Amino acid sequence: KNEVEQSPQNLTAQEGEFITINCSYSVGISALHWLQQHPGGGIVSLFMLSSGKKKHGRLIATINIQEKHSSLHITASHPRDSAVYICAVRSSYNTDKLIFGTGTRLQVFP
Amino acid sequence: GAVVSQHPSWVICKSGTSVKIECRSLDFQATTMFWYRQFPKQSLMLMATSNEGSKATYEQGVEKDKFLINHASLTLSTLTVTSAHPEDSSFYICSAVGDRLYGYTFGSGTRLTVV
Numbered sequence: 001k002n003e004v005e006q007s008p009q010n011l012t013a014q015e016g017e018f019i020t021i022n023c024s025y026s027v028g029i030s031a032l033h034w035l036q037q038h039p040g041g042g043i044v045s046l047f048m049l050s051s052g053k054k055k056h057g058r059l060i061a062t063i064n065i066q067e068k069h070s071s072l073h074i075t076a077s078h079p080r081d082s083a084v085y086i087c088a089v090r091s092s093y094n095t096d097k098l099i100f101g102t103g104t105r106l107q108v109f110p
Numbered sequence: 111g112a113v114v115s116q117h118p119s120w121v122i123c124k125s126g127t128s129v130k131i132e133c134r135s136l137d138f139q140a141t142t143m144f145w146y147r148q149f150p151k152q153s154l155m156l157m158a159t160s161n162e163g164s165k166a167t168y169e170q171g172v173e174k175d176k177f178l179i180n181h182a183s184l185t186l187s188t189l190t191v192t193s194a195h196p197e198d199s200s201f202y203i204c205s206a207v208g209d210r211l212y213g214y215t216f217g218s219g220t221r222l223t224v225v
Contacts (some may be wrong), residue, residue: 031213033213033214035216040218040219041148041201041203041218041219041221042216042217042218042219043203043205043216043219044216045213045214045215045216048213086153086154096142096144096159096207097144097156097159098144098156098205098214100153100154101153102152102153103153105151
Protein backbone atom coordinates (compact mmCIF):
# COMPACT_ATOMS: atom_id res chain seq x y z
CA LYS A 1 0.00 0.00 0.00
CA ASN A 2 1.34 3.42 -0.96
CA GLU A 3 2.04 5.85 1.84
CA VAL A 4 0.22 8.55 -0.13
CA GLU A 5 -2.99 7.65 -1.93
CA GLN A 6 -4.92 9.90 -4.27
CA SER A 7 -8.39 9.60 -5.68
CA PRO A 8 -9.66 9.61 -8.27
CA GLN A 9 -6.86 8.59 -10.62
CA ASN A 10 -8.64 10.14 -13.58
CA LEU A 11 -11.27 12.82 -13.66
CA THR A 12 -13.16 14.46 -16.48
CA ALA A 13 -15.34 17.51 -16.00
CA GLN A 14 -17.32 20.03 -17.94
CA GLU A 15 -16.19 23.61 -17.83
CA GLY A 16 -17.63 25.37 -14.80
CA GLU A 17 -17.92 22.29 -12.61
CA PHE A 18 -16.65 22.13 -9.04
CA ILE A 19 -13.85 19.60 -8.72
CA THR A 20 -12.48 17.77 -5.69
CA ILE A 21 -9.33 15.68 -5.55
CA ASN A 22 -8.56 13.71 -2.42
CA CYS A 23 -5.31 12.67 -0.77
CA SER A 24 -4.84 10.31 2.17
CA TYR A 25 -1.54 9.50 3.79
CA SER A 26 -0.39 7.01 6.36
CA VAL A 27 2.80 8.59 7.73
CA GLY A 28 3.44 11.42 10.14
CA ILE A 29 4.06 14.60 8.20
CA SER A 30 5.43 18.06 8.71
CA ALA A 31 3.81 19.47 5.54
CA LEU A 32 1.67 18.47 2.58
CA HIS A 33 2.08 19.86 -0.91
CA TRP A 34 -0.26 20.04 -3.85
CA LEU A 35 1.55 20.19 -7.18
CA GLN A 36 0.32 20.72 -10.73
CA GLN A 37 2.04 19.11 -13.70
CA HIS A 38 1.08 20.26 -17.18
CA PRO A 39 1.44 18.08 -20.30
CA GLY A 40 4.84 19.63 -21.06
CA GLY A 41 6.11 18.18 -17.80
CA GLY A 42 6.90 21.24 -15.73
CA ILE A 43 5.68 21.17 -12.15
CA VAL A 44 4.21 24.09 -10.25
CA SER A 45 3.79 24.09 -6.50
CA LEU A 46 0.21 25.13 -5.72
CA PHE A 47 0.03 24.88 -1.96
CA MET A 48 2.07 23.90 1.06
CA LEU A 49 -0.11 23.05 4.06
CA SER A 50 0.52 22.00 7.60
CA SER A 51 -2.95 22.75 8.95
CA GLY A 52 -6.32 24.24 8.07
CA LYS A 53 -7.14 25.70 4.71
CA LYS A 54 -5.55 27.85 2.02
CA LYS A 55 -7.11 29.61 -0.96
CA HIS A 56 -5.52 30.98 -4.09
CA GLY A 57 -7.85 32.23 -6.78
CA ARG A 58 -10.17 29.37 -7.74
CA LEU A 59 -8.11 26.80 -5.87
CA ILE A 60 -8.75 25.76 -2.29
CA ALA A 61 -6.71 23.24 -0.30
CA THR A 62 -7.68 21.80 3.05
CA ILE A 63 -5.99 19.40 5.41
CA ASN A 64 -7.21 17.40 8.39
CA ILE A 65 -4.17 16.28 10.35
CA GLN A 66 -6.11 13.97 12.67
CA GLU A 67 -7.72 12.13 9.75
CA LYS A 68 -4.53 12.29 7.63
CA HIS A 69 -6.48 13.62 4.70
CA SER A 70 -6.29 16.57 2.36
CA SER A 71 -8.49 17.82 -0.45
CA LEU A 72 -7.85 20.10 -3.39
CA HIS A 73 -10.89 21.91 -4.75
CA ILE A 74 -11.19 23.78 -8.03
CA THR A 75 -14.16 26.08 -8.36
CA ALA A 76 -15.55 27.09 -11.76
CA SER A 77 -13.19 24.73 -13.59
CA HIS A 78 -11.72 25.74 -16.92
CA PRO A 79 -10.04 23.77 -19.72
CA ARG A 80 -6.72 25.37 -18.76
CA ASP A 81 -7.00 23.55 -15.41
CA SER A 82 -6.42 20.28 -17.30
CA ALA A 83 -3.28 18.80 -15.81
CA VAL A 84 -2.04 16.14 -13.42
CA TYR A 85 -2.44 17.11 -9.78
CA ILE A 86 -0.02 15.51 -7.37
CA CYS A 87 -0.20 15.29 -3.61
CA ALA A 88 3.15 15.01 -1.83
CA VAL A 89 4.02 14.89 1.85
CA ARG A 90 7.14 15.76 3.75
CA SER A 91 7.68 13.21 6.47
CA SER A 92 8.06 14.32 10.06
CA TYR A 93 11.14 12.13 10.29
CA ASN A 94 12.94 13.26 7.18
CA THR A 95 12.53 16.94 6.80
CA ASP A 96 13.36 17.28 3.12
CA LYS A 97 12.29 14.26 1.11
CA LEU A 98 8.84 14.27 -0.44
CA ILE A 99 6.65 11.19 -0.73
CA PHE A 100 4.47 11.48 -3.82
CA GLY A 101 1.01 10.26 -4.60
CA THR A 102 0.40 8.75 -8.02
CA GLY A 103 -1.40 11.82 -9.27
CA THR A 104 -4.88 12.64 -10.54
CA ARG A 105 -5.25 13.33 -14.24
CA LEU A 106 -7.87 16.02 -14.76
CA GLN A 107 -9.42 16.92 -18.09
CA VAL A 108 -11.86 19.80 -18.29
CA PHE A 109 -13.87 20.03 -21.48
CA PRO A 110 -15.39 23.24 -22.82
CA GLY B 111 8.75 34.01 -6.42
CA ALA B 112 11.42 31.35 -6.42
CA VAL B 113 12.49 30.13 -9.86
CA VAL B 114 14.50 27.10 -10.86
CA SER B 115 15.87 26.96 -14.38
CA GLN B 116 16.57 23.53 -15.87
CA HIS B 117 18.46 22.98 -19.12
CA PRO B 118 18.21 21.53 -21.62
CA SER B 119 14.47 20.98 -21.88
CA TRP B 120 15.04 18.11 -24.25
CA VAL B 121 18.02 16.23 -25.59
CA ILE B 122 18.63 13.37 -27.98
CA CYS B 123 21.92 11.53 -27.71
CA LYS B 124 23.58 8.41 -29.04
CA SER B 125 24.11 5.31 -26.94
CA GLY B 126 27.38 5.43 -25.09
CA THR B 127 27.62 9.18 -24.83
CA SER B 128 27.17 11.28 -21.71
CA VAL B 129 24.60 13.98 -21.15
CA LYS B 130 24.69 16.78 -18.59
CA ILE B 131 21.54 18.38 -17.21
CA GLU B 132 21.77 21.64 -15.26
CA CYS B 133 19.49 22.94 -12.57
CA ARG B 134 19.93 26.53 -11.37
CA SER B 135 18.12 28.44 -8.67
CA LEU B 136 17.81 31.94 -10.09
CA ASP B 137 16.75 34.08 -7.17
CA PHE B 138 17.49 32.06 -4.06
CA GLN B 139 20.16 29.87 -2.59
CA ALA B 140 19.29 26.20 -2.76
CA THR B 141 20.73 24.35 0.18
CA THR B 142 19.28 21.09 -1.06
CA MET B 143 18.42 19.91 -4.55
CA PHE B 144 16.59 16.76 -5.56
CA TRP B 145 16.75 14.85 -8.81
CA TYR B 146 13.77 12.83 -9.98
CA ARG B 147 13.00 10.54 -12.84
CA GLN B 148 9.53 10.12 -14.25
CA PHE B 149 8.25 7.41 -16.57
CA PRO B 150 5.15 8.04 -18.70
CA LYS B 151 1.98 8.33 -16.67
CA GLN B 152 3.81 7.55 -13.45
CA SER B 153 4.71 9.70 -10.49
CA LEU B 154 8.11 11.12 -9.73
CA MET B 155 10.78 8.77 -8.49
CA LEU B 156 13.48 10.31 -6.32
CA MET B 157 16.94 9.45 -7.60
CA ALA B 158 19.18 11.42 -5.28
CA THR B 159 19.47 14.30 -2.87
CA SER B 160 22.33 16.74 -3.14
CA ASN B 161 23.54 19.28 -0.65
CA GLU B 162 25.93 22.02 -1.60
CA GLY B 163 29.54 21.04 -1.13
CA SER B 164 28.92 17.43 -0.17
CA LYS B 165 28.39 14.12 -1.93
CA ALA B 166 24.93 13.29 -3.15
CA THR B 167 22.83 10.71 -1.36
CA TYR B 168 21.41 8.21 -3.81
CA GLU B 169 18.21 6.23 -3.42
CA GLN B 170 18.34 2.47 -3.38
CA GLY B 171 18.73 1.02 -6.84
CA VAL B 172 20.13 4.18 -8.42
CA GLU B 173 23.65 3.71 -9.81
CA LYS B 174 25.79 6.55 -8.53
CA ASP B 175 28.49 5.91 -11.14
CA LYS B 176 25.95 6.19 -13.91
CA PHE B 177 24.08 9.23 -12.63
CA LEU B 178 26.73 11.66 -11.45
CA ILE B 179 25.45 14.54 -9.39
CA ASN B 180 27.45 17.65 -8.57
CA HIS B 181 26.22 20.48 -6.36
CA ALA B 182 29.18 22.80 -6.52
CA SER B 183 27.43 25.98 -5.47
CA LEU B 184 24.27 27.11 -3.72
CA THR B 185 22.67 27.91 -7.07
CA LEU B 186 23.76 25.08 -9.35
CA SER B 187 23.39 21.32 -9.39
CA THR B 188 24.14 19.08 -12.35
CA LEU B 189 23.12 15.55 -13.24
CA THR B 190 25.31 13.73 -15.75
CA VAL B 191 23.99 10.55 -17.32
CA THR B 192 27.13 8.65 -18.26
CA SER B 193 27.37 6.07 -21.03
CA ALA B 194 23.70 6.52 -21.78
CA HIS B 195 21.60 3.62 -23.00
CA PRO B 196 18.10 3.60 -24.49
CA GLU B 197 16.66 2.45 -21.15
CA ASP B 198 17.89 5.73 -19.64
CA SER B 199 15.41 7.56 -21.85
CA SER B 200 13.06 9.31 -19.49
CA PHE B 201 11.90 12.64 -18.10
CA TYR B 202 14.30 14.05 -15.49
CA ILE B 203 13.28 16.89 -13.20
CA CYS B 204 14.99 18.71 -10.36
CA SER B 205 13.63 20.56 -7.38
CA ALA B 206 15.30 22.91 -4.96
CA VAL B 207 14.74 23.86 -1.37
CA GLY B 208 15.98 27.15 -0.04
CA ASP B 209 13.97 28.88 2.62
CA ARG B 210 11.54 26.21 3.81
CA LEU B 211 8.87 28.88 4.12
CA TYR B 212 8.52 28.65 0.35
CA GLY B 213 8.71 24.89 0.08
CA TYR B 214 9.95 23.27 -3.07
CA THR B 215 10.53 24.82 -6.46
CA PHE B 216 10.69 22.54 -9.46
CA GLY B 217 12.58 22.86 -12.70
CA SER B 218 10.75 22.50 -16.01
CA GLY B 219 12.25 19.08 -16.65
CA THR B 220 14.45 17.49 -19.30
CA ARG B 221 13.23 14.87 -21.72
CA LEU B 222 16.13 12.59 -22.57
CA THR B 223 15.98 10.27 -25.54
CA VAL B 224 18.87 7.89 -26.12
CA VAL B 225 19.04 6.38 -29.60
